[in-house]
Amino acid sequence: xxxxxxxxxxxxxxxxxxxxxxxxxxxxxxxLVGEEPEQLPAFEREIDLQGNLLMPxxxxxHTHSGMTFLRAFAEDVPLQEWLFEKVFPYEAKLxxxxxxxxxxxxxxxxxxxxxxxxxxxxxxxxxxAQASIECGMRTVLCSGVSGDAEDIDRLxxxxxxxxxxxxxxxxRLGFHAEYTSSPALRREIAKxxxxxxxxxxxxxxxxxxxxxxxxxxxxxxxxxxxEELGLWEHGGGGFHGVWLDEADRxxxxxxxxxxxxxxxxxxxxxxxxxxxxDCEREGVHLALGTDGPASNNALDMFREMYLGTVLQRIRCNxxxxxxxxxxxxxxxxxxxxxxxxxxxxxLEVGKxxxxxxxxxxxxxxxxxxxxxxxxxxxxxxxxxTLTMCAGKILYENGEYFCGLYPQAVYAEAQxxxxxxxx
Amino acid sequence: xxxxxxxxxxxxxxxxxxxxxxxxxxxxxxxLVGEEPEQLPAFEREIDLQGNLLMPxxxxxHTHSGMTFLRAFAEDVPLQEWLFEKVFPYEAKLxxxxxxxxxxxxxxxxxxxxxxxxxxxxxxxxxxAQASIECGMRTVLCSGVSGDAEDIDRLxxxxxxxxxxxxxxxxRLGFHAEYTSSPALRREIAKxxxxxxxxxxxxxxxxxxxxxxxxxxxxxxxxxxxEELGLWEHGGGGFHGVWLDEADRxxxxxxxxxxxxxxxxxxxxxxxxxxxxDCEREGVHLALGTDGPASNNALDMFREMYLGTVLQRIRCNxxxxxxxxxxxxxxxxxxxxxxxxxxxxxLEVGKxxxxxxxxxxxxxxxxxxxxxxxxxxxxxxxxxTLTMCAGKILYENGEYFCGLYPQAVYAEAQxxxxxxxx
Numbered sequence: 011x012x013x014x015x016x017x018x019x020x021x022x023x024x025x026x027x028x029x030x031x032x033x034x035x036x037x038x039x040x041x042l043v044g045e046e047p048e049q050l051p052a053f054e055r056e057i058d059l060q061g062n063l064l065m066p067x068x069x070x071x072h073t074h075s076g077m078t079f080l081r082a083f084a085e086d087v088p089l090q091e092w093l094f095e096k097v098f099p100y101e102a103k104l105x106x107x108x109x110x111x112x113x114x115x116x117x118x119x120x121x122x123x124x125x126x127x128x129x130x131x132x133x134x135x136x137x138x139a140q141a142s143i144e145c146g147m148r149t150v151l152c153s154g155v156s157g158d159a160e161d162i163d164r165l166x167x168x169x170x171x172x173x174x175x176x177x178x179x180x181x182r183l184g185f186h187a188e189y190t191s192s193p194a195l196r197r198e199i200a201k202x203x204x205x206x207x208x209x210x211x212x213x214x215x216x217x218x219x220x221x222x223x224x225x226x227x228x229x230x231x232x233x234x235x236x237e238e239l240g241l242w243e244h245g246g247g248g249f250h251g252v253w254l255d256e257a258d259r260x261x262x263x264x265x266x267x268x269x270x271x272x273x274x275x276x277x278x279x280x281x282x283x284x285x286x287x288d289c290e291r292e293g294v295h296l297a298l299g300t301d302g303p304a305s306n307n308a309l310d311m312f313r314e315m316y317l318g319t320v321l322q323r324i325r326c327n328x329x330x331x332x333x334x335x336x337x338x339x340x341x342x343x344x345x346x347x348x349x350x351x352x353x354x355x356x357l358e359v360g361k362x363x364x365x366x367x368x369x370x371x372x373x374x375x376x377x378x379x380x381x382x383x384x385x386x387x388x389x390x391x392x393x394x395t396l397t398m399c400a401g402k403i404l405y406e407n408g409e410y411f412c413g414l415y416p417q418a419v420y421a422e423a424q425x426x427x428x429x430x431x432x
Numbered sequence: 433x434x435x436x437x438x439x440x441x442x443x444x445x446x447x448x449x450x451x452x453x454x455x456x457x458x459x460x461x462x463x464l465v466g467e468e469p470e471q472l473p474a475f476e477r478e479i480d481l482q483g484n485l486l487m488p489x490x491x492x493x494h495t496h497s498g499m500t501f502l503r504a505f506a507e508d509v510p511l512q513e514w515l516f517e518k519v520f521p522y523e524a525k526l527x528x529x530x531x532x533x534x535x536x537x538x539x540x541x542x543x544x545x546x547x548x549x550x551x552x553x554x555x556x557x558x559x560x561a562q563a564s565i566e567c568g569m570r571t572v573l574c575s576g577v578s579g580d581a582e583d584i585d586r587l588x589x590x591x592x593x594x595x596x597x598x599x600x601x602x603x604r605l606g607f608h609a610e611y612t613s614s615p616a617l618r619r620e621i622a623k624x625x626x627x628x629x630x631x632x633x634x635x636x637x638x639x640x641x642x643x644x645x646x647x648x649x650x651x652x653x654x655x656x657x658x659e660e661l662g663l664w665e666h667g668g669g670g671f672h673g674v675w676l677d678e679a680d681r682x683x684x685x686x687x688x689x690x691x692x693x694x695x696x697x698x699x700x701x702x703x704x705x706x707x708x709x710d711c712e713r714e715g716v717h718l719a720l721g722t723d724g725p726a727s728n729n730a731l732d733m734f735r736e737m738y739l740g741t742v743l744q745r746i747r748c749n750x751x752x753x754x755x756x757x758x759x760x761x762x763x764x765x766x767x768x769x770x771x772x773x774x775x776x777x778x779l780e781v782g783k784x785x786x787x788x789x790x791x792x793x794x795x796x797x798x799x800x801x802x803x804x805x806x807x808x809x810x811x812x813x814x815x816x817t818l819t820m821c822a823g824k825i826l827y828e829n830g831e832y833f834c835g836l837y838p839q840a841v842y843a844e845a846q847x848x849x850x851x852x853x854x
Contacts, residue, residue: 420795
């Protein structure tokens with residue numbers, strides 16, 4: 011058992027209230043939150059928070075971790091040129107071991123920025139799972155299948171293999187997007203989802219072009235089309251959703267779907283600003299993700315929370331558009347729920363001990379008026395002093411305890427990157 | 433003398449090329465950049481950069497440092513309510529000593545995020561100067577006078593007092609804005625600027641309302657109006673400039689003025705996105721600033737560089753809109769020149785030793801494809817390991833060497849904030 015005491019706690023169990031008290035972990039779960047009994051049990055470790063903040067860790071509800079090798083590889087170029095000349099040809103050369111190393115590099119960044127779970131759509135789920143499990147981090151694999159119906163067997167096989175793979179690794183049905191899949195493949199996935207009572211996820215309406223071309227091809231938007239196909243009979247969600255219109259958002263609300271917004275990537279690639287304010291008002295569930303490191307380029311949920319709220323102010327021309335607290339929830343509890351991690355969302359007894367400690371004694375968080383809004387508007391990963399996943403401390407005070415030696419990962423990643431991109 | 437060796441150096445003397453080599457400082461100036469002679473002199477200290485990056489420090493070309501006490505005080509409220517109910521009434525209660533303490537708090541944030549100079553428009557220049565000099569940081573005071581012509585005497589007196597106040601502190605003529613000053617005051621300032629051959633600065637076209645109301649009042653935009661008044665005969669610049677139109681930008685170009693953009697503040701307050709891409713294409717000098725901590729809320733030039741470029745992509749619907757390198761220059765050399773710090777802009781022999789060290793061995797900056805663009809798109813203040821101003825190391829590896837004890841500053845700032853805001 012580990013005891014955190016003398017701190018402030020943002021449980022997110024009800025609202026964004028910060029309370030004083032202690033938190034105990036027992037194995038991978040939370041054993042106590044709040045007031046402690048007079049008789050304390052024996053602990054492996056007791057951590058005096060010295061007034062600092064304990065809160066649920068960030069969960070990154072949309073990423074492609076293995077793309078770290080293309081970070082800052084091709085900047086300041088138009089989207090289509092970037093994708094077709096600077097991403098796809100290089101991804102085609104990746105080996106499973108490459109993805110393993112590049113995912114390790116991403117994990118170092120996740121842990122140091124307080125993220126303990128990634129909803130990871132990438133090429134080789136087995137090696138992504140391996141890197142994650144070895145580090146003690148949580149991953150929900152999401153299939154990103156594209157192409158024709160013949161790929162349904164591979165998808166079903168992966169689903170069977172990974173759905174209950176490990177306490178830290180599960181799997182969700184998904185496909186890349188409408189514009190990269192055949193109608194037959196989508197129908198097969200819908201059948202599978204219905205048979206398995208499984209939620210389904212995909213990129214959706216990320217660019218205006220994609221959204222419009224779907225309408226031309228299918229007579230309706232991606233969201234309406236997917237609902238009609240029966241893809242979402244057991245829930246799920248969509249990534250990006252920049253161009254979701256009112257009817258699309260109604261589909262999301264009706265089916266209890268999660269909109270996973272990626273504001274940094276959408277801004278950098280000039281895709282636009284997702285209608286998060288409308289979503290929130292209309293009751294659509296919101297989560298946040300970074301998208302891959304080639305298009306973001308950071309894997310930093312602080313940035314997403316911040317952009318999530320300030321870009322809405324630009325979009326709506328209203329300095330009070332989307333409250334900061336909504337984005338804090340979308341980056342933590344919301345993201346966890348979006349990826350099916352229903353016991354990793356809040357700090358409550360019996361939940362998984364996936365949490366972070368924020369050092370409030372940094373100048374950017376002083377003076378203390380409003381801790382939660384302060385985190386969104388001026389917090390950053392430099393404020394994180396501890397990251398715990400499933401009850402294990404994986405990062406503390408600048409040091410990693412996840413079995414990786416950063417310099418070795420950097421050297422290996424650099425060597426492989428050089429080979430792939432030369 | 434201090435020797436930095438075994439590193440990479442971004443001098444910004446010509447372009448954004450990173451070179452290998454050494455840098456020596458002698459007193460407050462740079463004594464060598466590049467290759468070292470065989471015979472080395474004696475150094476006070478030798479710093480092995482281990483391949484990490486030495487670059488010009490950030491300069492914050494628009495801020496109100498003393499406003500730290502209102503950081504996160506009133507979030508998610510509309511602009512007018514925020515300004516008139518949550519800012520002005522509380523600022524009216526500030527003492528000189530309050531500003532001194534709140535500026536110290538800002539300085540801690542500047543130094544830990546690699547900023548060595550602030551162009552500071554706030555209420556009590558004397559105490560801002562004192563806090564800055566005591567810490568070894570550079571400040572260019574900018575008058576923010578408002579009201580009627582009777583204030584010209586106070587402005588002239590401050591100008592005389594502070595223009596050559598200290599090697600670390602100078603002063604620039606300025607006034608708050610068109611909408612808070614009388615025509616008579618602006619004419620007096622123009623006369624003073626002409627007599628003193630001095631540049632002039634002010635908030636300009638920050639909001640659409642301000643821009644439009646100036647046109648209604650004066651028959652032309654603020655930029656055209658100020659040029660007609662002769663305010664800029666000896667240069668200067670304007671802060672924000674979100675609503676500068678083509679004619680306004682022509683005024684800026686014609687007079688060699690600096691547009692100091694504050695993208696974070698403009699986004700958070702829903703003011704809009706400044707036309708930086710147009711400015712750059714048309715040859716307007718660009719600099720970046722944070723604006724005050726009440727509207728930003730961070731004092732972090734990494735955020736400004738990042739937003740400076742990605743918001744242009746949204747604005748122009750073009751993923752190649754404004755190059756990242758332009759914003760890196762605007763946050764360093766550009767900002768220095770905007771505030772008249774012509775010997776603090778680049779790393780060249782004879783220039784002031786105002787510089788920072790970036791640890792490139794952080795996961796967010798790996799692998800290394802393009803160091804400079806990497807800094808803009810995924811760099812952050814956690815990557816800064818050393819901040820030097822005028823040849824003195826003021827921050828290194830998380831510790832301050834500027835004479836301030838952070839916990840004492842936080843406690844004092846919190847106490848005073850409580851008194852002021854209760």
